[in-house]
Amino acid sequence: MSQLCLDLRELPQRSGATLQRHVTYTVGEEWTTPVAHITPGVELDMDISLQAIDQGVLAHVRTRVPAEAECVRCLDRVDLTRDVDLYQVFYLPDERDKLVADGDEDAAYEPVIEGDAIDLTPVLRDATVGQLPLQPLCSEDCLGLCSTCGEPLRDLEDDHHHDVVDPRWSALAGLLGEVKETT
Incomplete structure (x- = not known):
């Protein structure tokens, strides 16, 4: 019972x-x-x-x-x-x-x-x-997570960024390194 x-x-x-x-x-x-x-x-x-x-x-x-x-x-x-x-x-x-x-x-x-x-x-x-809330927030101004590294944005520097190379251009990035070495 x-x-x-x-x-x-x-x-x-x-x-x-x-x-x-x-x-x-x-x-x-x-x-x-x-x-x-x-x-x-x-x-x-x-x-x-x-x-x-x-x-x-x-x-x-x-x-x-x-x-x-x-x-x-x-x-x-x-x-x-x-x-x-x-x-x-x-x-x-x-x-x-x-x-x-x-x-x-x-x-x-x-x-x-x-x-x-x-x-x-x-x-x-x-x-x-x-x-119960459908979209709970820790605070209204929560910044969330960095979409690249997954760290909380509140813990990162304001200028936090990641140099991301489009995989379609990755072969050319290798050539750019070779060009810099020959000049």
């Missing part, structure tokens, strides 16, 4: 009733995008409010999530923090089925109450990963 599988038996079954929880959740598997991730073992302190509604339960989750990324320009590590403020309805199975029957195709993908519990893990993961 997930740490974020919350028992609803303490939540009164009348619309508007609320239940407050403070939960510490340890991320069990890496939550990731191609350039950023939340490491397994990270502990998230969460304030959770559950409110009974006619269709099921409205969950409100607030937490702060530390993440790591790689700067897309210089490849340095970037530490990120994202504030997550998530609202999610968990439908009673019959209520979700009614929505689908009434033509709401998206309702088929909404989470449901299973037995007397809801599992916040998938919706929290999706909300958190959705906030």
Whole structure:
């Protein structure tokens, strides 16, 4: 059973009733995008409010999530923090089925109450990963890497350059050396 599988038996079954929880959740598997991730073992302190509604339960989750990324320009590590403020309805199975029957195709993908519990893990993961940047930067003015030697441009002299000979002219470069020797 997930740490974020919350028992609803303490939540009164009348619309508007609320239940407050403070939960510490340890991320069990890496939550990731191609350039950023939340490491397994990270502990998230969460304030959770559950409110009974006619269709099921409205969950409100607030937490702060530390993440790591790689700067897309210089490849340095970037530490990120994202504030997550998530609202999610968990439908009673019959209520979700009614929505689908009434033509709401998206309702088929909404989470449901299973037995007397809801599992916040998938919706929290999706909300958190959705906030991670697609192109993280170590700083807005990051210069990136030298395209020839791969060194960070911030560490190189202003006049840094490479004499690059077009390979199509390399045979002529050898002749130029011979001409200089004969004169």
